[in-house]
Amino acid sequence: MNMNRRQFLRTSTAAAAAFGAVPLIGQDAFGHYKTALIGCGWWGNNILGEALQYAPPPPGDKKCKIVALCDVDQSKLDSTIERVGKLTGELPRKYRSYLELLEQERPEVVIIATPDHWHARQTVDAVKAGAHVYVEKPVSHTIREGQAMVKAARKYGRTVQVGLHRRVSPHNISAMKFLREGKAGKIGFIRAFVEYDWARQHEAPTRNEDVPKGLDWDAWCGPAPLRPYSKLIHPKGFRQFLDYANGTLGDWGVHWLDQVLWWSEEKWPKRVCSTGGRPILGPSVNLPDYQTTDAPDSQSAVYEFDSFTLAWEHRMFAGNTAEKGENVGCFFYGTEGTFHLGWQNGWTFYPHDKSKAPIGEPAQLHEPDQQNIKELWADFMAAIMNHRLPVCDIEIGHLSTNLSLLGMLSMKAGRSVQWNGVTETIVGDPYASSLLQRQYRPGYDYPVVL
């Protein structure tokens, strides 16, 4: 059935208002949640695996039934259908359009693991259609989109969990306890960083290609600019293209900046200043025949909070083995010592008192890809069933994403910005303020929720 976008949104809004009165749980005779995945790539499949396995205590029935999958790339759709078929013996229905999926399936739970430029539009449409949503980080590409996502979750009374799984990782939880108990002393400065050897030389332009068979490239680009297709962008490579994402600060940065908001219980900085560039990769290129990535290969951002300063730093070259061997995470610098909160290495505290040995805790991560999605999915489902906010509620995800996006905005504006976190506005700078949102391509409405 074909329904135009406006009709769909009108009917889905009315439906969601009606759903608001009746909790959407256990809709089928066996108490399963009708679950759909939008974006069947790398990470979508990782989340799907946990959704399929989820069986709340006491161990009983698996609770999520995968009824539908959506991807604009047929090959991803087919391989994911095959996987679900093998694991469950049942084949979900396939969709190339997420709007059609929402309209025809009326899923109770939707996973959104598309590239960043799609997250906001799809989340708002999914909650309007009555679904609870697990959306990947960063929540949005621009700050105003994130605002609309928070408003939509509240207006339509739906649970929206953001994939910031480090908030449920055992070693991150014990790190917060250690720091909050003052064991590192008073913390005055934090350095969050990612330094991997990804790009050690000038980036030669890559020839654009014909769009692969089965990929709807126009729909992949969606509200964002339509660049020529390149395998550099899809799959997975969109992170380093500013039309679709926000570089390493928008990708990795959200995870680590979020840890600082979690520890400090602050919601926003007063001022942000960032600079960065492509000294190793070289100038970006976007020609009809060739292109390169265009995100900075190195960037610093400084965030001024009332009681501490936070510095972000990433480099895509000179992977760091010199500074205590850590190339990812946060260093919290306290009056009693230096605390490193990391990923695979867990955490380590280096006391200033040299007579005391460093102490630490290892990480407890799941395969594939060393994450804690299982715990985050369990929290998401518990939040739905108990009508409470999830641990990485959309508002938390929005505030953490804002740190990355304000850093990118300051770098693009070429100056520091003063942030009014209460009104979510930039003070006295019309040009920088204009970067809080962007023009969508014709045919796509920028999400605004009143």
Ligand SMILES: NC(=O)c1ccc[n+]([C@@H]2O[C@H](COP(=O)([O-])OP(=O)(O)OC[C@H]3O[C@@H](n4cnc5c(N)ncnc54)[C@H](O)[C@@H]3O)[C@@H](O)[C@H]2O)c1
């Ligand atoms: N929380 C984490 O630790 C973590 C880790 C990895 C990725 N992620 C996030 O997950 C998201 C996806 O990343 P990925 O690495 O899996 O990318 P990917 O390219 O492997 O997968 C994205 C999929 O979305 C599909 N897609 C694009 N537009 C679509 C649309 N309109 N409708 C349906 N499908 C569409 C693509 O065809 C692709 O198959 C990103 O936002 C990324 O930041 C989070």
